[in-house]
Amino acid sequence: MVIRALLKRNTYYDSITLMSVAQAGKDLPGVEDAGAVMATEVNLELLQNAGLLPVAFLAEQQAPPGPEDLLIVVSAADESHAQAALAIAEERLNSRGDRATPVGATTLPARSLEMALQRDETANLAVISVAGEHAWLEAEQALSHGLHVFLFSDNVPVEQEQRLKALALSKGLLLMGPDCGTAIINGTGLGFSNVVNRGSIGIAGASGTGMQQIICLIAAAGLGISHAIGTGGRDLSEAIGGVMMRSGLELLANDAQTEVVVLVSKPPAERVAHEILAAAQLDKPVVVVFLGAASERFATVAGKAHLERTLTGGAELAVSLAGGDRTRVPGESTLHKDESRLAAEHTKLAPSQRYIRAFYSGGTLCDEVMLLISEQAGAVASNIPLRPEWALAAGETFRGHTALDLGSDEFTRGRPHPMIDPTLRLQYLTRAAEDPETAVILLDIILGFCAHQNPAAVYAPAISQARARAAAAERSLPVIVSLCGTEGDPQRLSMQRKALEAAGALVYESNEMAARAALSLVSKAASGVIH
Amino acid sequence: MTTSLLATDYSRPIQPLFEQGPRAGTIHSVFRKAVNIVTSDDTMLAVLSNELPRMPNSVRLTPIMAEKLLRHLQPGLEIWIGDGRLLILAHDLAIHLPETSAWEPRPEITAYHWGHETVAQHVRLLAYHLAEQQHRGGFAPLLEPLLLGQPAAETPLSLMALPMLRLLAQASWLQDIAGVEEAARRLAGLGPGLTPAGDDALAGFAAVMKLLSPQLSVDSASRDHIAVAIASVARPRTTALSAVLLAHAARGEVAEQVGDFLLSLALPVEASKAVLHAADRVLAFGSSSGGDTLLGMLLGLRALDGEIDKGGYYGHTGAAQAKYVL
Numbered sequence: 001m002v003i004r005a006l007l008k009r010n011t012y013y014d015s016i017t018l019m020s021v022a023q024a025g026k027d028l029p030g031v032e033d034a035g036a037v038m039a040t041e042v043n044l045e046l047l048q049n050a051g052l053l054p055v056a057f058l059a060e061q062q063a064p065p066g067p068e069d070l071l072i073v074v075s076a077a078d079e080s081h082a083q084a085a086l087a088i089a090e091e092r093l094n095s096r097g098d099r100a101t102p103v104g105a106t107t108l109p110a111r112s113l114e115m116a117l118q119r120d121e122t123a124n125l126a127v128i129s130v131a132g133e134h135a136w137l138e139a140e141q142a143l144s145h146g147l148h149v150f151l152f153s154d155n156v157p158v159e160q161e162q163r164l165k166a167l168a169l170s171k172g173l174l175l176m177g178p179d180c181g182t183a184i185i186n187g188t189g190l191g192f193s194n195v196v197n198r199g200s201i202g203i204a205g206a207s208g209t210g211m212q213q214i215i216c217l218i219a220a221a222g223l224g225i226s227h228a229i230g231t232g233g234r235d236l237s238e239a240i241g242g243v244m245m246r247s248g249l250e251l252l253a254n255d256a257q258t259e260v261v262v263l264v265s266k267p268p269a270e271r272v273a274h275e276i277l278a279a280a281q282l283d284k285p286v287v288v289v290f291l292g293a294a295s296e297r298f299a300t301v302a303g304k305a306h307l308e309r310t311l312t313g314g315a316e317l318a319v320s321l322a323g324g325d326r327t328r329v330p331g332e333s334t335l336h337k338d339e340s341r342l343a344a345e346h347t348k349l350a351p352s353q354r355y356i357r358a359f360y361s362g363g364t365l366c367d368e369v370m371l372l373i374s375e376q377a378g379a380v381a382s383n384i385p386l387r388p389e390w391a392l393a394a395g396e397t398f399r400g401h402t403a404l405d406l407g408s409d410e411f412t413r414g415r416p417h418p419m420i421d422p423t424l425r426l427q428y429l430t431r432a433a434e435d436p437e438t439a440v441i442l443l444d445i446i447l448g449f450c451a452h453q454n455p456a457a458v459y460a461p462a463i464s465q466a467r468a469r470a471a472a473a474e475r476s477l478p479v480i481v482s483l484c485g486t487e488g489d490p491q492r493l494s495m496q497r498k499a500l501e502a503a504g505a506l507v508y509e510s511n512e513m514a515a516r517a518a519l520s521l522v523s524k525a526a527s528g529v530i531h
Numbered sequence: 532m533t534t535s536l537l538a539t540d541y542s543r544p545i546q547p548l549f550e551q552g553p554r555a556g557t558i559h560s561v562f563r564k565a566v567n568i569v570t571s572d573d574t575m576l577a578v579l580s581n582e583l584p585r586m587p588n589s590v591r592l593t594p595i596m597a598e599k600l601l602r603h604l605q606p607g608l609e610i611w612i613g614d615g616r617l618l619i620l621a622h623d624l625a626i627h628l629p630e631t632s633a634w635e636p637r638p639e640i641t642a643y644h645w646g647h648e649t650v651a652q653h654v655r656l657l658a659y660h661l662a663e664q665q666h667r668g669g670f671a672p673l674l675e676p677l678l679l680g681q682p683a684a685e686t687p688l689s690l691m692a693l694p695m696l697r698l699l700a701q702a703s704w705l706q707d708i709a710g711v712e713e714a715a716r717r718l719a720g721l722g723p724g725l726t727p728a729g730d731d732a733l734a735g736f737a738a739v740m741k742l743l744s745p746q747l748s749v750d751s752a753s754r755d756h757i758a759v760a761i762a763s764v765a766r767p768r769t770t771a772l773s774a775v776l777l778a779h780a781a782r783g784e785v786a787e788q789v790g791d792f793l794l795s796l797a798l799p800v801e802a803s804k805a806v807l808h809a810a811d812r813v814l815a816f817g818s819s820s821g822g823d824t825l826l827g828m829l830l831g832l833r834a835l836d837g838e839i840d841k842g843g844y845y846g847h848t849g850a851a852q853a854k855y856v857l
Contacts, residue, residue: 010606012560012567012772015724015818019668022723038727038770040720042691049687067720067770112598130595133534137599157534159623 001032004082005054006072006090007039007065013093018070021092025074028088030081036072036089039065047073113141127190128177129153135178136160143167143175150190151177151232154409158239161232165243174247180230181208184215191230192419194448195488199224200322202258204248206235206265209362210291210311212446212484213511214262216493217315219486220509221328226258227251233363236268236276246279253282260322262314264289266367273298280305285321289314291364292371311368312512330509335516338506342520348476349439349521356380356518357432358403358442359425361418365444365482365511366405372515373401377522384408397428398435401522403442404428419451422458429459433466433477440478440521441466442514447485447496454491456499464503478521479505482514533618533625536600539581541590543633544784548576553613559771560725561604564597567772568610568617575775576612578626584816587636587784588775590617590626600624637783638742638790643797645746647836650796653806654678654832660807661814661825669728669819670696670826678829688722692729699736700834703757711757712764719765720773728823730765730773734780735827737761739835741783742793749837758783788812789824796832 013021018036025034035052037043044065047053052073058064065071072089076082113126126142128135132155139156142149143164151164156178168175176183176190182205183190187198194212196219203225205211211228218225229248236242245263252258263280267273267290277298280286286305290298295307306321308314312331320326327333356373360366363384370380381399385391392399405411406418406425418425425443432438445455452458463479470477481500485493497507508514541549548570556570564580577589580597592600603622611618617626658678664671673693676683683689695717702710715733722728737758744754762781766774779785785793788809795802795809814821 012562012606012725012770014562015726015820018723018725019818035723037723038720038725040727040769042717042719042721042729042768043727046687046691046721049691067768067773133536134596134599136534137603141599141602160534 001075001077002079002082003052003054003057003073003075004079004086005057005074006086007057007061008070008072008093009065010068011070012068013070017093021072021089024092025072025085025089028076028081028085030077031085032075032077034072034074034085034089036070038067039069039071040067043071047071051075113138113145117145124148125150125185127152132156132178136164139164139175139177140167143171143173146171146173148174148185149176150183150185150230151175151180152191153177154179158234158237161234161240165235165240169243169247174229174251175232175244176230177232179234180232182211182228183230184225184228186227189449192446192448192450193228194219194484194486195490196486197224198226198257200226200257200259201262201318202226202252202255202260203228203262203264204231204245204252205229205263206231206233206245206268207291207364208233209444209446209484210264210266210289210364210368212362212448213311213365214264214289214315214318216484216486217312217329217331217510218319218324219488220330221315221319221324221326223319223322223324226255233266236265236272238269238272242268242272242276245276249276249279249282249286253284259284260318261286262289262318263287264291264311264314266291266364267293274301277301277303277305287314287318287321291368310372310512311364312510331513334508334510335513338517341506342478342517345440345476345478346521350436350475352436353439353475354400354522355398355437356401356403356440356442356522357398357428357435357438358518359428359432360403360405360444361407361425362444362446362484363405363407365484366403368511369442369482369515369518370403372512373403373519376519377401383410397431398437419446422452422455426458426462429462429466433470436475438477440480440518442480442482442518444482444484444511444514445496445500447483447489447491447493449490451491454496456491456496460499460503460505463500463505467504478518479503480514480518481505481507482511483507483509484511485509533623535616536592536596536624536626538590538592538626538628540585540631540634541628542585542587542784543635544779544782545576545588545590546628546633548574548612549615549617549628551613553611553618556610556612558604558606558608558610558619560606561601563601564594566601566604568612569771570612573771573775575771576617578617584787584812585634585636586776586786587779590628592626634787636779636785636787636790638785638794640742640746640783640793643794645743645797646799647747647749649798649800650747650832651836652800653796653798653803654829654836656803657806657810657825657829660810661822661829664814664822669722669724669823670732671819671822674826677826678833688728692718692721692732695729696732696830699733699761700830703736703740703754703831703834704837706752706754706757708756708760711760715761715764716768719777720769722823724818724820724823725770726773726776726817726820727769728819730769730777731820731823732827732830733761733765734773734777734785735789735824735829736831736834737777737780737827738783738785738789738793739828739831741781742785743796743832744835747832747835749835754835786816788816788821789828792825793828 129152135153231244581591675681699714718729741758
C-alpha cells in the first residue's frame, strides 16, 4: 500500500468539486481511500487518524501546508494506481469548467453562448444584442470562440470597440458593430435587413440605413447582393481607423461572387478616408459613398475608386458597373413623374408655409436629407445637426427647416426604435401639421425584417387626417415619404406604397429624390430643384 | 475608459468598504457564480450572481453580468475598493453599489414572539427531517447520535468531531469559555469542503448563541460571548473564507437562507411545513455546508434548551474526551 499526495497552494474549489474529486479517486480500481481537504491542522490529524497522512510527501515540502492549501491524498495498492488516481483528480479539478448541459429540452432558447455552441458546433457567427455595458464581454467571448460577431448593441465604449476590433483582426474575424443595424451574409439577413436576391454587388458600410437604401435601390434595378457587411457607425472615425471597413473590403475583394464593391459611410476622418481609398484600389470596381462629401475633396487620392456623394448615386453607379440598367434605379425619373403634382401642391401653400419638417427613423437617411436641404435652402435645425449652431435648443421642437433623427439615443431611451414603434413620430407629425410654418412633412419608412409589420396601416390614416385638417384650414400640406424596402420584404413594398399614396402621400424609394421633392416645394420656383 | 457594472444589491457590512478611501486587495478565489476578494486588512468580500442567496459579505450582480465577468477573473488579480466602487484594474471594470438601501444580514429576531416550547418542537421535527435526507456528506452522520440519541458510526471524522460537538454544546450551556474554546479549536478547519464541515457547524452554532440566546435560553442568559469566543479561536485555524463567515456569524450576520430559517422558528407548530421548507433551503446550499450549518444551529438550540444535562442526547463514543463528555 502506498500513500501519494498532491498539494495545490492557495487553491480553492467549491465543496461539491472537492467531494467529487475524492469520490472519483475512491471509485478507481486499486485505490483504497482518497481525500481532498483544505490542509488545516485538524484535517492533517484527520488524515493521520484515517491512515492517509502523506508523511514523506509533507516532509519534502519547503513550507508546511496551511489552511489555504488544498491537499489531495490517495492510498492505493501500488505506485501506478496511486499516480493514476492523482492524475484523474487533477484532471477533474482542471475540467471544473466543463458543465454537462442537458440538451433534451431543445425548444428552450440557449441562455449563453456556450449553450448555443454545444447545440451547434458548426456555428461561425454570433449575433449579440444585449445592454451595451455588457456587450463587449459577450463579443469578446464569441471572438475567442472563433466566431464572427454581429454586434447590434449600442453604447459600447470606444475603448472596448478598439480592443474588440483588434482582437477580431488578430483572429481574422469580422466584428460588425457595435451599433450595427444591418448585414446580409451569404444571403442571410441580420438585424434590420431587406429581402433581396443574391447577386454580384458587395457592400461594406458604416451606416445601417445607408446600406439598406443602396440594397433596396439595387434590388429595384433587378440586381442582387453578394454580402452586405456592417462595420458600426464609428468604424471610420479617427479612434477606430476603419479597421472593419478594410477587413470587409478585403473579404469582398477576395469573394468570387462579388464583382462590384460599394463602400458607404458618413464622411470619415480625413486620414481614415485616405487609408480606405488606398485599400480600395482593387482589380474589381469600387464605388465609394462618403455621404455628402464632394468628389473633389478626395479626388487626388481616389485612384481607381469611384466617388459618389449620395446613396442613390452610389446605387446607380454600382448597378451600371455590374452590368445592369441604371435607369431602372428609381431615381431622377420618379421625380419628373411627379413634377406637375409637386407644382400644384406648391401653388396651394399659404405664404407662412416655408419650411421642411423631416422626421426620420434612419440616422444616415436623415443626414442625407439634411445635406441636400442645407445645400439648397441653408440651415437645418436638428438633434443631429450638421453644424453645432444648427442644434435644436432644449424644449425647441422646430426652428425653420428641421430634421429630427427619432432613432437617436435621446428619443429611444426607454422606448422602442421608431422603425418598430411609430408612436413618437405620429406625435411629431401632428405637431408639424398644426404649425402654420410647415410647408411639407418628410418621413422615412423602412421595411424589412425587424421593422414595423405594416407601417402604412399606421401612417396612412395619420397622413390622411393631417392633410384633411390642413385643408379645412385652407392650407395644403404635402407629405413626402422616403420608402425603403423591397417587394420581397414581409410588408411588401408595392402594398405599402399603394396605401400611402392613397392617403395622399408622395412616395419615393430614393431618399435623395424625396429630399429634392421636398425642396421643390419650398423653393421660390416650384421646379427649381427638380432640374 | 472604465466599464461600470451596477450591483443589484449589497449587504450592509460591506458598505463601509465602498465608502472609505481606496485600499488594495486581490481576487482570492473564483467560482462559477461567485468570486471572493480579500482586502489588505483581511476583510473578505463576495461578489455573487444574484441566483445565489445573499451572504453577509456579498455584493450581487445579475446572472448574465456575473457569469461573464467571473469568467475573466483569476485569483491574484489586483483590485481597489473604496471611493464608491470596486475597481478590477486588469479588465478596467468597476462595480458600483445601487442607490437602494443595503440588505441587513442580521435577522430581526426581536420583531418576533418566541415560544420556547414551540421552538423545541420545531427542533425535534427538524432532527427527524434531517435524518431522512439521502445526502449524508460532512457531519450529517453525526445528527442521529447528537440529536436523536442513536449510536454513532465510528469513522475518523466522527471520532474527532462528535466529542467536540458535545463539548461545545455542554460548555456553552454552562458558559464555560475554556470548554467552548477547546471545542472550537478542535472543530475549526475540520472536515471536507472549502468551508470545512466543522466551521459550518460552528457558524450555525455561533449564530444561534448570538441571535437567539436572549430569547430562548432557559436560564435567560445571553451567550453573546460564546459566539465571539468561537470566531476568535477558529480564525487562525481555518481557511480565510471560513474565518470571515464565522466572524460574521458571531455578530449575528448570516446568509439570507439561514436568517429566514431562524425566523421561521418563531412560527407556530401548525406552520411546521414552512419551517421544513426553510430548512430545505439551508440544506440546498453547497455540497454539505448547508447541512452542517443546520446541524450547528440545531445543536445550539438544544444547548439553549438546557437539556444538555438531562442525558439522552449524549451517548458515549468510547473515546476519552474532555470532562463534559458523558
